[in-house]
Amino acid sequence: MPSEPVFEPLNFERLSEAEQLRRSNEFADRLLTRRSVRHFSREPIPAEIIENAIRVAGAAPSGANQQPWTFVVISDPALKREIRIAAEAEEKESYERRMSQEWLDALAPLGTDWRKPHIEDAPCVIVVFRQAYGIRIDKETGEEARVLHYYSEESVGIAVGFLLAALHISGLATLTHTPSPMKFLSEILDRPANERAFVLIPVGYPAADAEAPAITKKPLAEFMIRR
Numbered sequence: 001m002p003s004e005p006v007f008e009p010l011n012f013e014r015l016s017e018a019e020q021l022r023r024s025n026e027f028a029d030r031l032l033t034r035r036s037v038r039h040f041s042r043e044p045i046p047a048e049i050i051e052n053a054i055r056v057a058g059a060a061p062s063g064a065n066q067q068p069w070t071f072v073v074i075s076d077p078a079l080k081r082e083i084r085i086a087a088e089a090e091e092k093e094s095y096e097r098r099m100s101q102e103w104l105d106a107l108a109p110l111g112t113d114w115r116k117p118h119i120e121d122a123p124c125v126i127v128v129f130r131q132a133y134g135i136r137i138d139k140e141t142g143e144e145a146r147v148l149h150y151y152s153e154e155s156v157g158i159a160v161g162f163l164l165a166a167l168h169i170s171g172l173a174t175l176t177h178t179p180s181p182m183k184f185l186s187e188i189l190d191r192p193a194n195e196r197a198f199v200l201i202p203v204g205y206p207a208a209d210a211e212a213p214a215i216t217k218k219p220l221a222e223f224m225i226r227r
């Protein structure tokens with residue numbers, strides 16, 4: 001049975017224009033400094049920051065408010081090692097055989113390869129899973145039934161954007177790593193069949209000698225159109 005909507009007063013803080021601009025500029029200045037980091041220090045990070053960032057991600061808008069995500073936070077060194085070994089095996093195969101020359105050429109400016117030491121060096125790795133469908137127990141038969149999820153790719157993408165922004169604002173570095181295929185993550189992390197690994201995110205402080213590729217972002221005029 002579809003449930004009737006229940007409404008409540010909207011909680012919206014109307015800011016002065018000066019305060020809006022101050023926050024807008026501050027947020028833009030901070031977010032525009034984010035870089036993907038591939039060389040991590042082994043220094044530990046405050047657990048509370050990870051929890052806050054995942055709480056923020058979990059508040060992202062999602063299709064039919066189905067919140068089709070699971071965030072697995074890994075700090076156990078043995079588990080990180082197991083994931084690194086499996087990721088590198090897949091990545092070695094990808095870089096040496098599966099990826100096209102055009103793809104390899106596109107990645108060349110980033111200087112990536114199959115080696116993924118950041119999975120072990122970063123004190124924390126977050127693996128985000130997308131719930132392709134939900135599971136409910138049928139009241140009459142007691143059997144498991146699938147619940148369709150809507151826009152789960154878009155929903156998880158938005159949540160990951162919130163997560164990356166929250167971690168960056170909190171002074172932590174991240175990398176969005178997509179080993180391919182990612183099936184091994186479901187197996188190692190013991191996730192159910194409705195969950196698909198979406199992205200693996202090492203989180204921590206950059207290594208003291210960390211470098212980032214000298215690449216640039218497009219100027220605004222190239223990707224914003226006013227009509």
Ligand code: IYR
Nearest residue numbers: 091107112113177178179180
């Ligand atoms: N998944 C591989 C390859 C890779 C692909 C893209 I597209 C990138 O922007 C970066 C890397 C890897 O993580 O190395």
